[in-house]
Amino acid sequence: MGACMAVYAVASEIFAPIITWAAQIYGERPLAISGGIISSLALCLASQVGSLTSFGILLFLSGIGSSMAVMSLTSAIPKYFPDNIQNVFGFICAVGAIGIMVFPPVNQLLIFIYGWRGALLIFGAINAHSVVCGALVRPLKSPHEENYTQLEGDSIMSDRNVEAAPNEHSRIRFHMNKLLTYLTFLFIDHPRFTFIVISEILSGVIWAGWVIFLVPHALNKGIPDQMASFLSSSGALGTIIGRLIMGYVIQGGHVTSFQFYIILGLLNTGAFCLDLISESFAVLAILAFINGLASGTFIVLSFCAAAEILGMTMQWEDTV
Structure with missing residues (x-):
């Protein structure tokens, strides 16, 4: 059982770099919504299985979904509060610390009343609120849109978008090079x-x-x-x-x-x-x-x- 819980924690953390990178491409909102759905459904299903292997797999999926929801919402914060990042991060995580304090007694109470399956099912339902949080992330207007003027007969894509849309044969290479550039920017530069x-x-x-x-x-x-x-x-x-x-x-x-x-x-x-x-x-x-x-x-x-x-x-x- 301890190994299964470790699987959840590892899945929540190990995919974070990929998820934040994907959020820049596909947007925070769809990743947060889909992550909330995956995490909640996996927890609800885990409360009903009878196999330890199935339980571990579902917790792994729930961890990935949780990482999608949390990291997507986290990466959106600097866009909305660029001049007040520290206070916003601090306040949000301080509230999270209160949740950590409340969770143990609430968890024990729910297990006492409903058993561990019922408690896990309830937590899966509570976790679905991350879907609502993701839905509330409204996309910001890109500053490039205000300065873009489409010429007559011109493509609807700017030069920047053309660069981001390679042909089919080079799509994989393009994204791999982009990922390599991203990692070089982080760790080498x-x-x-x-x-x-x-x-x-x-x-x-x-x-x-x-x-x-x-x-x-x-x-x-x-x-x-x-x-x-x-x-x-x-x-x-x-x-x-x-x-x-x-x-x-x-x-x-x-x-x-x-x-x-x-x-x-x-x-x-x-x-x-x-x-x-x-x-x-x-x-x-x-x-x-x-x-x-x-x-x-x-x-x-x-x-x-x-x-x-x-x-x-x-x-x-x-x-x-």
């Missing part, structure tokens, strides 16, 4: 972006390990059960506050997104080191708050730092 990618891989491992072992680690230090559970609340509070203040700190002009990313990394490292020698509940709660603030903000800040490095407010408008 901007080495700091590579740093962000590697750091995110490691921070994902750290975040997962911290969430899983925070309470057992406290119990091992002799903290009572109920008090140990409050460490999770302290970490979640740090995540919410970190994501809310992130935009104001960066837009205040004191640090850049990339510099703030490094500062949080140092805070996170320091808190983990101090945890090794700490036994007091009060100290552990403070350290959990710092870990939650740093690790939880990393996830959001990575988008802002990447946009800053790549100059993304950017070129996305040129690819509409």
Whole structure:
């Protein structure tokens, strides 16, 4: 069962680069809607199957659909809020952190009342709201449309569109070259972006390990059960506050997104080191708050730092 849940998480993350690239070509709205439908249907079907293999496959499909919905909607945010990306990302993900706090007790309650199949079916239905979110993404008018004047007898396609529409024989080569250019732009021309990618891989491992072992680690230090559970609340509070203040700190002009990313990394490292020698509940709660603030903000800040490095407010408008 644990492997099946890991499959969902891997599918949600591993296809993200391809999905964001596809969103630039086909648009965020259709990808978000179709992703929401795939994810919700897969969860609903998973609640009814009797085979572990089928359950894992459906969770894999649900993870892909979830990535389509989330990453498409995420990539649309800078288009609508080009001058306020940090605050918008921070607010949205802070609300998401509240959802993380609410999910465990709600999940346990639904399982107690309806069983795990009924709970999964309900979550599949709730997940269908991402379809509505995708439908609400209204396409922005391209700045190229205002400057385009069609000449008499001219094709309806601009030179830019002609370049993007090769003949049938070279279509695959065209898209492969375009993908290669895209990857070169990310990893070769901007080495700091590579740093962000590697750091995110490691921070994902750290975040997962911290969430899983925070309470057992406290119990091992002799903290009572109920008090140990409050460490999770302290970490979640740090995540919410970190994501809310992130935009104001960066837009205040004191640090850049990339510099703030490094500062949080140092805070996170320091808190983990101090945890090794700490036994007091009060100290552990403070350290959990710092870990939650740093690790939880990393996830959001990575988008802002990447946009800053790549100059993304950017070129996305040129690819509409």
